Amino acid sequence: MNTEYVKVIKKHHGLISIDFNELWRYRELFWFLALRDILVRYKQAVIGIAWSILQPLFTMVVFSVIFGRLAKLPSDGVPYPILIFTALLPWQFFAHSMSASSQSIVGSASIISKVYFPRLIIPTSAVISGTIDFCISFVILIGMMVWYKIVPTANIVYLPLFVLLTFTAALAVGLWLSALNAEFRDVFYVVPFLVQAGQYISPVAYSSSIIPEKWKFLYSLNPMVGVIDGFRWSILGTATPHWIDITISAASVLVIFTGGLLYFRKMERTFADVI
Amino acid sequence: MEKPIITVNNLGKRYLLGLGGGEHYRALRDVMANSVKNIFKRNNKNEDPQRIWALKGITFDIRAGEKVGIIGGNGAGKSTLLKILSEITEPTEGEAHIYGRVASLLEVGTGFHPELTGKENVFMNGAILGMTRAEIKKKYDEIVSFAEIKRFLDTPVKRYSSGMYVRLAFAVAAHLEPEILLVDEVLAVGDIAFQKKCLGKMGEVAKGGRTVLFVSHNMGAIRSLCESVIWLDSGQIVKKGNADEVVRDYEDNQLKRFDESSYVVERSQEEVKNKSFYFSRVKMLNKRGENTTIFRYNDKLILIVDLRGEPTIDFSPEFHIYNELGQFVACGAAGPYHGKYFSSKVRKVRIEIGPLTLTSGRYRILLSVMIGNVRVDTWDNVIGFTITECQPFATNWEIPTHREGVCVINQSFSKIEGEDSQ
Numbered sequence: 126m127n128t129e130y131v132k133v134i135k136k137h138h139g140l141i142s143i144d145f146n147e148l149w150r151y152r153e154l155f156w157f158l159a160l161r162d163i164l165v166r167y168k169q170a171v172i173g174i175a176w177s178i179l180q181p182l183f184t185m186v187v188f189s190v191i192f193g194r195l196a197k198l199p200s201d202g203v204p205y206p207i208l209i210f211t212a213l214l215p216w217q218f219f220a221h222s223m224s225a226s227s228q229s230i231v232g233s234a235s236i237i238s239k240v241y242f243p244r245l246i247i248p249t250s251a252v253i254s255g256t257i258d259f260c261i262s263f264v265i266l267i268g269m270m271v272w273y274k275i276v277p278t279a280n281i282v283y284l285p286l287f288v289l290l291t292f293t294a295a296l297a298v299g300l301w302l303s304a305l306n307a308e309f310r311d312v313f314y315v316v317p318f319l320v321q322a323g324q325y326i327s328p329v330a331y332s333s334s335i336i337p338e339k340w341k342f343l344y345s346l347n348p349m350v351g352v353i354d355g356f357r358w359s360i361l362g363t364a365t366p367h368w369i370d371i372t373i374s375a376a377s378v379l380v381i382f383t384g385g386l387l388y389f390r391k392m393e394r395t396f397a398d399v400i
Numbered sequence: 401m402e403k404p405i406i407t408v409n410n411l412g413k414r415y416l417l418g419l420g421g422g423e424h425y426r427a428l429r430d431v432m433a434n435s436v437k438n439i440f441k442r443n444n445k446n447e448d449p450q451r452i453w454a455l456k457g458i459t460f461d462i463r464a465g466e467k468v469g470i471i472g473g474n475g476a477g478k479s480t481l482l483k484i485l486s487e488i489t490e491p492t493e494g495e496a497h498i499y500g501r502v503a504s505l506l507e508v509g510t511g512f513h514p515e516l517t518g519k520e521n522v523f524m525n526g527a528i529l530g531m532t533r534a535e536i537k538k539k540y541d542e543i544v545s546f547a548e549i550k551r552f553l554d555t556p557v558k559r560y561s562s563g564m565y566v567r568l569a570f571a572v573a574a575h576l577e578p579e580i581l582l583v584d585e586v587l588a589v590g591d592i593a594f595q596k597k598c599l600g601k602m603g604e605v606a607k608g609g610r611t612v613l614f615v616s617h618n619m620g621a622i623r624s625l626c627e628s629v630i631w632l633d634s635g636q637i638v639k640k641g642n643a644d645e646v647v648r649d650y651e652d653n654q655l656k657r658f659d660e661s662s663y664v665v666e667r668s669q670e671e672v673k674n675k676s677f678y679f680s681r682v683k684m685l686n687k688r689g690e691n692t693t694i695f696r697y698n699d700k701l702i703l704i705v706d707l708r709g710e711p712t713i714d715f716s717p718e719f720h721i722y723n724e725l726g727q728f729v730a731c732g733a734a735g736p737y738h739g740k741y742f743s744s745k746v747r748k749v750r751i752e753i754g755p756l757t758l759t760s761g762r763y764r765i766l767l768s769v770m771i772g773n774v775r776v777d778t779w780d781n782v783i784g785f786t787i788t789e790c791q792p793f794a795t796n797w798e799i800p801t802h803r804e805g806v807c808v809i810n811q812s813f814s815k816i817e818g819e820d821s822q
Binding site: 131132133134135136137151153154157161164165235236237238239240241242311394395397398 | 488494511513
């Protein structure tokens with residue numbers, strides 16, 4: 126008899142801690158699920174890749190014309206298309222991953238009701254699968270920087286930190302929404318609205334420098350404010366970042382993430398019964 | 401005594417009716433509206449009639465290496481029990497202790513994606529079932545040859561026939577190597593040959609010292625695979641113990657339930673008002689003279705038919721048998737087949753049918769009576785009967801109508817000597 130795996134099955138009360146050993150045992154499943162999403166998406170290769178190139182490019186053109194040319198918003202001394210694209214990079218990753226993640230639990234109903242594995246894997250791998258699009262956009266950005274002859278500053282070494290922050294932010298919101306969506310199906314209709322509203326309350330189409338100082342604190346509670354400012358600062362070296370604002374955003378990400386984890390762990394016990 | 405590998409103590413699971421598996425999902429707006437309403441209501445915590453116990457008070461132990469069958473009708477709680485033990489869902493009360501690695505096979509092909517190739521799906525499915533990449537790689541060739549689909553490994557599974565799909569899916573599952581294997585009715589899919597192979601593989605797994613919990617409706621499979629059986633009904637254990645004994649009791653119980661269906665049918669006056677000679681009543685018996693509509697393969701069935709009216713000359717009764725699919729299975733006729741014509745005075749006829757070499761399923765009977773060349777009465781859909789078990793051959797393989805044909809014919813297989821390949 127193997128005493129190494131003793132499992133007690135009973136009703137759990139209150140908050141449940143996260144079993145990191147178990148997550149580690151299932152680590153390969155993260156990649157398999159993410160890989161599956163990626164493979165399926167790019168199986169129709171031409172359409173799949175073309176879409177992930179065209180979408181950010183098209184959005185950038187529209188925003189540059191409307192906010193740069195027509196509204197003549199300040200561009201912090203860089204070409205407006207570049208200003209936009211450095212924001213679109215994390216924003217689109219966030220928006221896609223968060224949406225995919227929020228649908229992931231309901232979308233995996235057939236697996237969840239038939240086999241056990243740590244449920245956290247599902248929304249996480251949905252976020253991971255967005256990294257391909259992110260990389261493609263990154264290549265486009267490099268191309269644009271070559272075109273506009275912009276050399277990244279030394280701040281670029283901090284970029285990975287902000288990539289990690291983006292990832293965490295997407296997962297944080299994804300955890301909340303995926304668990305809520307399993308219980309309440311109308312969350313499905315809230316997500317597109319969140320994405321749309323989020324795009325305007327985050328400095329995607331404009332620079333956060335136009336936000337009046339007195340609103341800065343409230344504004345920075347939005348996790349994506351710190352992320353986007355961080356991206357712009359580390360890639361373009363635009364005006365010194367508002368460290369306080371970035372810290373507020375990062376703290377806000379952490380709070381949402383921790384809350385999301387706890388809520389998810391609490392709800393996952395009933396996933397198989399409600400989906 | 402050896403310590404059990406699974407102990408289950410007073411396990412119970414309560415479901416909220418309407419939730420899960422319906423269109424009745426909760427909507428956030430309803431919950432908000434209700435909670436506003438509830439503020440003004442007194443909170444009553446009485447037992448909610450909307451909640452039902454799918455399992456209640458389940459207690460048992462399983463020794464390491466034991467093969468346990470779980471039987472019971474639909475909704476008895478068999479699948480719920482497996483779902484709790486495989487941690488898919490939480491019990492409402494009670495607890496279970498499991499000392500070993502568990503793999504559950506509640507469905508074949510969990511996580512298969514139609515766009516992915518056979519090979520990709522093997523790795524995907526293996527990972528979902530808890531195998532590591534290294535384990536899958538090690539077993540890969542074995543899995544592929546077991547599934548017999550070597551040529552199609554790089555084809556997306558959406559192009560597979562359903563048989564190929566199931567074969568591949570089961571092949572992955574069959575190569576799991578946990579200490580405890582929980583299997584739901586997964587063998588009810590796929591073609592016969594492959595089902596047989598899977599049963600064989602399961603037997604092999606079981607002999608390998610692993611503990612197996614096996615849910616099935618196939619009593620033949622339960623008998624041949626399991627040593628002990630737990631019989632569930634309405635979420636509670638009716639009986640547990642020696643496999644043969646519990647299965648027999650279960651089957652007897654099933655027969656009694658079936659027997660409530662009527663074995664005597666009286667014909668309505670309305671139906672026969674314009675007929676000069678007709679059937680008025682039919683009764684069904686078994687060989688021992690007991691009233692029943694339940695038979696097993698190779699049993700004999702007896703019909704006692706009453707006739708009314710005034711035939712002018714001798715008559716010949718006939719019967720037709722149709723199966724549940726509406727197919728005409730067999731017929732019998734007194735005159736043309738046996739040269740037996742009954743005199744016009746006869747009012748009661750005994751028809752003995754069988755041995756019934758029929759496959760398991762439901763059947764119905766049509767009666768008619770010929771006078772000369774004229775069919776003077778036809779009574780359609782008179783009475784039905786059920787063949788509950790058809791396991792004519794040595795393996796106790798169950799042969800149902802819907803899958804394996806209308807009747808069983810004698811057969812044997814042997815190789816021709818001197819023709820082996822060199």
